[in-house]
Amino acid sequence: MPVVLPMTIQQVLVFVVGCCLGSFFNVVIHRLPAGESLVHPGSRCPGCRREIAFYDNIPLLSYVLLRGKCRHCGKPIGLRYPFVEALTGLFAVLLFRRYGWHAQFGIEFFFISLLIVITYIDLDTFKIFDLFSLGGLVAGFGFSFISIQVTWEESLVGIILGGGLFFLIEKGYQWIRHDEGLGRGDVYLLAMIGAYVGWAGVVFTILVASVIGAAVGMIAMRRANEGLKTAIPFGPFLSLGAIGYIFFGHSFYAWYLGDLLGI
Ligand SMILES: [Zn+2]
Structure with a gap:
C-alpha cells in the first residue's frame, strides 16, 4: 500500500522544493546575462569572493541565521535572494493547493x-x-x-x-x-x-x-x-x-x- 503523506506535510515539502528552485533561479538571474556557467564555480560572496559553504546557502534559512550578512566579510546579502526563494516557494504551494499532483x-x-x-x-x-x-x-x-x-x-x-x-x-x-x-x-x-x-x-x-x-x-x-x-x-x-x-x-x-x- 502506498504511503500517503498528510496534506500539510506535502504542502511544506512543495514549499521547500519551491524555495530550492528559487535559489537556483537566483543563480540563473545573476549568471546567465553575464555569460557565466550555472554550475561552476559554486556560489561566492560578491564582497570578499569567498566560497559560500553549503550550510550558509540554505534557501531562506541561511539569510535569517546570518542576519542578511556574509559570514566572513559582513557585507549585506541582497534582500532579493530570499525574496525570489520565498516567492517561488509561495507560488509552488498556491498552485499545488489548487491542482494537487495534476500535470x-x-x-x-x-x-x-x-x-x-x-x-x-x-x-x-x-x-x-x-x-x-x-x-x-x-x-x-x-x-x-x-x-x-x-x-x-x-x-x-x-x-x-x-x-x-x-x-x-x-x-x-x-x-x-x-x-x-x-x-x-x-x-x-x-x-x-x-x-x-x-x-x-x-x-x-x-x-x-x-x-x-x-x-x-x-x-x-x-x-x-x-x-x-x-x-x-x-x-x-x-x-x-x-x-x-x-x-x-x-x-x-x-x-x-x-x-x-x-x-
Ligand atoms: Zn563576504
Whole structure:
C-alpha cells in the first residue's frame, strides 16, 4: 500500500522544493546575462569572493541565521535572494493547493518560474532572452495539448494575438516617436504568455500591465523629473499581469461578464 503523506506535510515539502528552485533561479538571474556557467564555480560572496559553504546557502534559512550578512566579510546579502526563494516557494504551494499532483500544477509552475526569471533579468539588463520567451512559447504550446486551462486552439490564438498586437503597438510607437519604446523582447514575451493563458489571458495581461505600468511610470517620472524619457522595462509588468491572470483571471471574467454586463 502506498504511503500517503498528510496534506500539510506535502504542502511544506512543495514549499521547500519551491524555495530550492528559487535559489537556483537566483543563480540563473545573476549568471546567465553575464555569460557565466550555472554550475561552476559554486556560489561566492560578491564582497570578499569567498566560497559560500553549503550550510550558509540554505534557501531562506541561511539569510535569517546570518542576519542578511556574509559570514566572513559582513557585507549585506541582497534582500532579493530570499525574496525570489520565498516567492517561488509561495507560488509552488498556491498552485499545488489548487491542482494537487495534476500535470497542470507542473505546467503553471513552469510558466510562473519563467516569468520570475524573465522579470529579474529584464530589471537588471533590459533584456529578455529568446531562450526563455521563444523557448517558453514552444513548450507552452506543447503543454496546451494536456492543459486543462487552455485548448491548443486557444493557445495558438493567444500566441498570434499576443505577438501580433504587440508587434503593431511597437511599429506604431516607432512611427510616432521615431524611437524604440517596446523591445522585440516584449513582443516575444507576450506571445509566450499567450501560449499559456490563451487570448482571454492576453487581453487581461495587457490591461493589467498597462494600468500598473502607467502608474509606476508616472511615479518614476515625477521622481526622476526628467520628462518622458525614464526607461522602465515593460516585461515585469507583463509578467505581473500574466501571474495575476493565473490566480484571478477566471473570477475577474466571471465578475465582469456575469455581474457587470449580465451575460
Ligand atoms: Zn563576504
